[in-house]
Amino acid sequence: MKPRRPPTNVQAILDTADPTLLDLVDHVLNKGLIIDGEVVLGLANVDLVYLRLSALLCAADRLIESPAARGRRRAAS
């Protein structure tokens, strides 16, 4: 098992509580998980992530776009 990678720009984004990234986590996590067969996953700590997320999301107060929209704009320019 490889050691966890050192903090990257993700760290920097979170330190400034980038609302786009937090919204992304909120969207993709949203308590959904399919469990099938032998792979059984407990997700007790999702609530913990959510508590931290909701606090950070509340700090956001501007119009934001998903990474996809930003990527598209970059691609267009």
Place this chain on the structure above:
Amino acid sequence: MNRADGTATYLYCLVHAARPASGRVPRGLAGAGPVRLLDAGDGLWLAAADAPLARYGADPIERGLHDLNWVSACAMGHESVVEHFARRATVIPMKLFTLFASDERAIAHVRRTRRRLDRLIARVGGRQEWGVRLLLDENRALKARARGGARTGRTGTAFLLNKKQEHDAVHHLRLGAVAEGNRLFQRLARQADDARRQTPAQSGAGLRVLLDAAFLVRAGRAVAFRTATAKLGRQLAGAGYHLTLSGPWPPYTFVAEPA
């Protein structure tokens, strides 16, 4: 593709296309294999990858969920793959950490739920998800109100009266704010094909979340939806409200299993 080789099948999304144009698919989750397209028949494909259980088994995920940075990195990897296919076809995005014991089990799950999936594809095809959140900064809102009423007298009675007035002001403010959240939801829902409200998590710190909602909007109506949202946001800004709009997202909220 099973536990014998220490991997599980990670599912990013389902792709509805005769034959998905793969192009250069992003790498996805760190440490996972390249994205493979599994045929579920009749124009439905699974965008999947091998995920090492040492990184994405029950225990590593359980531990990782404590770490918002790790979750965020995973979320970006997941989303990059979903968005890649969403730009080219109708997709049913899977939530983060959707794992199956093997390709066969993933395909079997899709086949089992095929009728529901086909209904979902018809509903979300050509549409985008937009997220709207309405917050109230109570302190700012109360200050804005207090400027109106001058305080009179310095007696004990006046002090108690002021206290009561402050208490009433907070009460009325909150009632009005709840109504404002409801009104915003209804107005935006009229511009969307579907709308869902989530029970907002409260943050404390004087910020009250009044609305946390997702809207399913036809791609051709997205500009109008954004314009309408921004206009409502400007109207509410003076009274201490913050409105945020995010999107376009793959329709995560609208493909979720019913609660």
